[in-house]
Amino acid sequence: MSTVRQTVMDLLRDCGMTTVFGNPGSTELPFLDRWPNDFRYVLGLQESTVVAMADGHARATGRAAFCSLHSAAGVGHAAGSIFTAFRNHAPLVITAGQQARSLLPLNPFLGATEAAQFPKPYVKWSVEPARAEDVPAAIAHAWHIAMQPPCGPTFVSIPMDDWAAPAAPLPPRRVGWETAPDPALLAEAATALAASQRPVLVIGPEVDATGAGPAAVALAERLRAPVLASPFSSRVSFPEGHPLFAGFLAAAPEAVTAALAPYDLVLVLGAPVFTFHVAGQYRLPPVIQMTVEGEAIAAAPTGMGILGSLRLGLPTLAALLPEATRPAPPPRALPPAPAPAGPIPAGFLFHELARARPADSIIVEEAPSHRPAIQAHLPIPDWGGFYTMASGGLGYGLPAAVGVALAQPGRRVVAVIGDGSMMYSIQALWTAVREALPVTVIVVDNAGYGAMRSFSQVLGVEHAPGIDLPGLDFPSLAAGMGCPALRVTEPGEIEPALRQAFAAPGPMLLSVAVDPAIPTLYRKS
Numbered sequence: 001m002s003t004v005r006q007t008v009m010d011l012l013r014d015c016g017m018t019t020v021f022g023n024p025g026s027t028e029l030p031f032l033d034r035w036p037n038d039f040r041y042v043l044g045l046q047e048s049t050v051v052a053m054a055d056g057h058a059r060a061t062g063r064a065a066f067c068s069l070h071s072a073a074g075v076g077h078a079a080g081s082i083f084t085a086f087r088n089h090a091p092l093v094i095t096a097g098q099q100a101r102s103l104l105p106l107n108p109f110l111g112a113t114e115a116a117q118f119p120k121p122y123v124k125w126s127v128e129p130a131r132a133e134d135v136p137a138a139i140a141h142a143w144h145i146a147m148q149p150p151c152g153p154t155f156v157s158i159p160m161d162d163w164a165a166p167a168a169p170l171p172p173r174r175v176g177w178e179t180a181p182d183p184a185l186l187a188e189a190a191t192a193l194a195a196s197q198r199p200v201l202v203i204g205p206e207v208d209a210t211g212a213g214p215a216a217v218a219l220a221e222r223l224r225a226p227v228l229a230s231p232f233s234s235r236v237s238f239p240e241g242h243p244l245f246a247g248f249l250a251a252a253p254e255a256v257t258a259a260l261a262p263y264d265l266v267l268v269l270g271a272p273v274f275t276f277h278v279a280g281q282y283r284l285p286p287v288i289q290m291t292v293e294g295e296a297i298a299a300a301p302t303g304m305g306i307l308g309s310l311r312l313g314l315p316t317l318a319a320l321l322p323e324a325t326r327p328a329p330p331p332r333a334l335p336p337a338p339a340p341a342g343p344i345p346a347g348f349l350f351h352e353l354a355r356a357r358p359a360d361s362i363i364v365e366e367a368p369s370h371r372p373a374i375q376a377h378l379p380i381p382d383w384g385g386f387y388t389m390a391s392g393g394l395g396y397g398l399p400a401a402v403g404v405a406l407a408q409p410g411r412r413v414v415a416v417i418g419d420g421s422m423m424y425s426i427q428a429l430w431t432a433v434r435e436a437l438p439v440t441v442i443v444v445d446n447a448g449y450g451a452m453r454s455f456s457q458v459l460g461v462e463h464a465p466g467i468d469l470p471g472l473d474f475p476s477l478a479a480g481m482g483c484p485a486l487r488v489t490e491p492g493e494i495e496p497a498l499r500q501a502f503a504a505p506g507p508m509l510l511s512v513a514v515d516p517a518i519p520t521l522y523r524k525s
Contacts, residue, residue: 005163007136009036011170015143017066017093019406021054023047025070027097027110030163032068042406042435045427047074049399051081051153052425055090056364056403059209059235059387064091064146065403071097072112075119075155080393082153086122087391088234089209089293091151093142094119098128100161115157124148128157132165140170148177149210149292149309181290181308183316189267189288189306190320196265197326199223202249203237204230204271205390206291207310213239213383215314216269220244224324228259230271234390237271240379243331248375251275253282260285266303270310273300277392290314335376340491343515346370346444348491350377350416353442356498358412364388364404366397367418369450369518374416395424398441402428405437412438412502419445419469430481432507440501441483441509443474450518474511485509 002010008031012018019040024032035041044050047069054065069075075082075096085092098104099111112118116126125145129138135158142154193199201223207216216238220227226246229237238245249256256274260266261283268289273296274282287303289296290313297305306313338347350373357363365374365388380386387404389396401415422443432439448468475485486497488510501508 001166002169003163004132004135004165004167005031007167007169008139011136011140012066014172016063019057020066020068021050022068023050023070023074024068025074025097027071027099027160028068030160042431044399044431047078048081048395049425049428051078051085051092051094052396052399053403053428053431054092055081055085055088056387056400057407058090058092059088060404060407064093064143067092067094069094069096071110072115072118079119080395082119083122084389084391084393084396085153088389089150089152091146092153093139093146094153094155096157098157098159101159112157116155119155123155124152126155132162133167135162136167136170144175178309178312181306181313185304185306186313186317187320189304190317192265192288193223193267194322198263199225199265199267200260200263201225201227202230202266202268202271203227204269205233205235205237206270207237208235208383210309210311212310212314215311215318217242219314219318222318222321222323224326224328226329230268231275232390233271234388236380236383236386239381241381244329246329246332249274251277253280257282272296273303338377342490344491344512346514347373347377349444349494349512349514350374352494353414353498354378356495356502357414358502361412361414362404362408363414363416364397364401365416366394366421367416367444369418369454370444394421397421398425399428401439402432402437405439406435412440415439415441417441417443418450419443419447419472422474423472426477429478429483429507429509433482436506438505439507441507443509443511445474445511445513446516446518448516453518474509478509483507483509485511488512
């Protein structure tokens with residue numbers, strides 16, 4: 001008979017989870033013993049970083065990633081990134097070592113009390129198996145749940161002496177996770193869309209995540225309807241160079257009301273209705289929502305909800321629609337190119353980045369206070385070309401860029417990270433260096449928490465402490481982990497610095513000092 005460890009290794013091979021993201025401790029050593037040559041162990045220097053790396057890898061591959069954490073303390077360190085993975089719908093199988101079963105009644109050092117409860121409610125499923133021989137089946141169960149739409153993280157706590165216990169091999173299984181929407185509801189939606197005079201599409205990250213992008217483009221073109229990106233979309237919502245792309249919805253009720261007022265029907269694809277960040281009053285036209293996320297449909301304040309796969313449902317919906325004869329909407333008015341100035345305007349940095357970056361590069365962004373400037377001056381033309389976090393929790397972007405680079409070998413990954421965000425997970429640079437990944441890290445250094453500056457304006461708050469971040473030397477911090485770096489303080493230095501960074505075979509960091517003045521993030525229209 002096989003051991004638990006041998007059976008689990010075979011299971012991980014079958015599931016395509018041979019890249020393991022981890023930060024090891026004593027209770028994981030039996031799992032790591034005699035590490036097999038066909039597995040890759042990606043070492044992160046803190047557990048939150050480990051989970052964010054796995055999250056980026058899972059989202060970029062569309063397959064579950066495997067994380068190995070250390071007991072309760074390690075899961076506690078990782079809790080913020082587990083929350084982000086839950087909001088990102090990233091399929092993860094997270095395991096954590098537990099003390100030996102014989103010690104658990106004695107409240108041992110490093111023992112996790114009620115281990116399966118600890119990461120809840122931000123995992124889809126969680127367990128500490130009752131018997132050692134149940135561990136392989138528990139991990140298989142976790143993988144199936146993680147991959148079921150909407151995807152998300154799962155958790156298995158494993159006592160350290162379980163790995164050597166005998167366990168029978170698992171029988172092979174084949175499971176399909178996608179379910180098609182109700183045909184009657186699709187027909188009703190098609191009738192409403194055909195009768196609409198001024199429809200608009202609001203598209204969220206689920207379209208890109210589920211491979212439904214081409215079908216969404218075909219539907220928009222058939223309707224001749226403008227397309228808006230949903231608030232806080234954590235992936236590309238629509239190719240931003242397409243003539244039907246009309247811009248981005250803000251996460252403010254009055255702004256959403258104003259943006260949707262010209263339309264008589266809103267078709268929301270793969271997004272909630274709607275994600276807000278500030279309070280206010282809103283009014284919506286009639287809404288039809290399609291998503292795999294039942295919670296998003298239940299939470300919608302109005303309209304029709306159609307639950308099911310967008311990849312399967314959108315072609316069916318398009319086939320039910322007549323070709324629209326209305327004139328195509330006018331193209332979106334693009335802002336002028338920012339002028340160079342001192343201090344460097346953030347928009348000028350993103351404009352230069354858009355001009356210089358490799359055509360197939362991937363943007364991973366965590367500079368929330370600069371998001372309006374990024375949306376204005378750094379267009380994303382391709383599906384799979386953009387990732388950010390859906391949770392609002394800082395520390396995701398840099399380790400996620402490492403995970404994306406591991407998932408997409410040969411493609412340049414550009415991590416656009418605010419200076420405040422960078423300090424949450426800067427140790428991920430060490431992993432990027434160790435793995436020799438083509439990651440260009442651009443630190444947008446405005447010497448403070450820009451979002452806090454902006455919200456202070458919105459809320460009328462003055463002289464709040466803890467907003468300024470003077471004295472951070474990112475090139476020196478990068479050099480301490482073996483990553484080459486440059487400091488950029490003048491507009492004319494940006495283009496040659498980008499050229500040098502993109503030519504580097506491995507990671508390189510650019511710290512760009514930008515204007516600390518931040519525009520108000522949320523306006524009424």
